[in-house]
Amino acid sequence: MSYPQGTQHHLPVQDAPKPRKFGALAWTSLILGIVGLVGSPIILLNNLTAVIAGVGVVLGLIALFGSRKILAGIGVVLCVLAVVATVVAQNAAVKALDEAFNGTTNEGTVSGGDAKADAVKSPPTWDQRYTWENGLAAEVSAPAACTPGEFAIPSDVARGVKVTVTVVNGSDKPFDTGLLSAGGETQFAGKKAEKIYDSSGACGDSALATATVLPGKTFTYDLAFAVGAEPGELQITLQPDFGADKAIFVGQA
Template structure:
């Protein structure tokens, strides 16, 4: 009986820790707004869009520029892309510790008009090599990289969700592409 109770309590704790993170609970401001702003209270806010800055409670921030068209080369992966867009990401480290930029890809998901948007890897074409390189962003510094995505032939809505680490909420950027 005691063992069942221990297992039940341990299971409850495990499930509570694995719940889905909240989205867009940080602050949104115009991009390049200077020093990161203080974190806002935890409430659902409108999704940030291109040209805005999302700041997590830690002080780490991300800016996404509006997607621009790019043409994948014949060697790009995935092949036979109908249309591609490239997005510029800028990490702004407003914390007092170095940030490993590769951590931003944790929990990263991208959708176009309700379907998965595949990342494009294209070292020889205008879409670029394929996104985030390993980089250490020192406190008070920024780091910029670009990533291209395969999107549908017609214009639609692009959604990019980013999470800097397992414990942070997701920043979900939404806008036309």
């Protein structure tokens, strides 16, 4: 005896899911890019995160040939931005450190004579007033000839000149002139000009007299320098404290 066979139903065969090619690399690139961006503003640490971002760029470029192209592209972009941000942050840090240790130059205002001038383009000269941001100001008089005495230091001076420095305290706090760096970077005709120490002669002692200048008050003292026998350009640098803006007075002597 035979029995009728029922209709057989076959389940459709499902294709096995295709593995996502380089998917892990795409995700890794994205994560490294995020880490690189987060670490880019942090000095010292950003050296490490920049290297990590560089690795992320390589992995992301490889992953672009896989199935996660959009994800890999985002990872590459983030990694490149992280490297760029790190370079910008480090350059800014170097500039800030340089200003902190060496100070800026002639970023204050100059007045005297005709009108205010741009100190960067037109450095202050004799009898002009240079004003720092906090209101402290200084003037340097035109150099006058002086003859060093027998016991002056240095002893082999071809020609001596003397200037008068006037400190004007336009700030709201007392100023200690002992903080003022004056004469250490003086140049004449492109060469270093030495201070003259001549306590018993006409040039006088160039050691800075320490004084506290109250707000609204002034203080003056003399500096003498050994210069060449022939007239030339004299450059005198004043700096009110370590790392502050430098006022460079330039003129003939």
